[in-house]
Amino acid sequence: MIKKIYYLTLPIFLLLLLSSCANTQKIAILESLPLPDHKNISCCWQIQQQLSITYDDINIDLQAVIALTKNQKSQPKLTLVLLDPLGRRLLSIDNTLGKINVVAAPGGKMELPAKFLLSSIYLAYWPQENWHEALANSPWNLIERTAGKRTLTYQKKSIIDILRTPATPSASNRNISEPKQVPKSVPKIGEHIKIKHYLKNFKVDIYTLTRQDI
Numbered sequence: 001m002i003k004k005i006y007y008l009t010l011p012i013f014l015l016l017l018l019s020s021c022a023n024t025q026k027i028a029i030l031e032s033l034p035l036p037d038h039k040n041i042s043c044c045w046q047i048q049q050q051l052s053i054t055y056d057d058i059n060i061d062l063q064a065v066i067a068l069t070k071n072q073k074s075q076p077k078l079t080l081v082l083l084d085p086l087g088r089r090l091l092s093i094d095n096t097l098g099k100i101n102v103v104a105a106p107g108g109k110m111e112l113p114a115k116f117l118l119s120s121i122y123l124a125y126w127p128q129e130n131w132h133e134a135l136a137n138s139p140w141n142l143i144e145r146t147a148g149k150r151t152l153t154y155q156k157k158s159i160i161d162i163l164r165t166p167a168t169p170s171a172s173n174r175n176i177s178e179p180k181q182v183p184k185s186v187p188k189i190g191e192h193i194k195i196k197h198y199l200k201n202f203k204v205d206i207y208t209l210t211r212q213d214i
Helices: 007-018 022-028 114-125 128-135
Strands: 003-005 045-055 058-070 076-083 089-096 099-104 140-146 149-154 157-165 192-197 202-213
Touching (some): 076 114, 099 114, 114 157, 114 192, 128 140
Parallel strands (some): 003 058
Antiparallel strands (some): 045 058, 045 202, 058 076, 076 089, 140 149, 149 157, 157 192, 192 202
């Protein structure tokens, strides 16, 4: 039976994620992964998600708020706010034109894998053509296995699987304001994202609770 633990034990889990030899660790947390641009991405929206992170018999439940907006110069900006089970902010990350800014919560005792967390959003939602352009001439590749399933590789070795499962009709109907036609790159209410990490033997289940245009 999976053992539930709370935000106080989050640093223990992250030690498992971050511990390894230096080179393997950099690959595992996607430190050198180029990120795609925001070309042809529908703006602007905000979503709330529930995250369940599993490592062996350890399970951590977190929350996330993700928003794609534009700054004062009309430049696209992707923001991720990670929250503990009590709704308290752990980390804020934003990316504007490739410039990544990370703000940890006051009093935080450990650095979170910000690049991995941010990259997971792009891996789940950004179009394949954007990724193809970003990863050209790099050791990274994103392979579209089937509709909704992708594999991120490094030097032809599988690093992460990403499975995007559409919402069921009942889940979509929970929010009557959800448009009938939503671009593929935009997260949808009731969608499930499953992330499997090959180097670290952990999984992340993500469920989109709400979405709104902003």
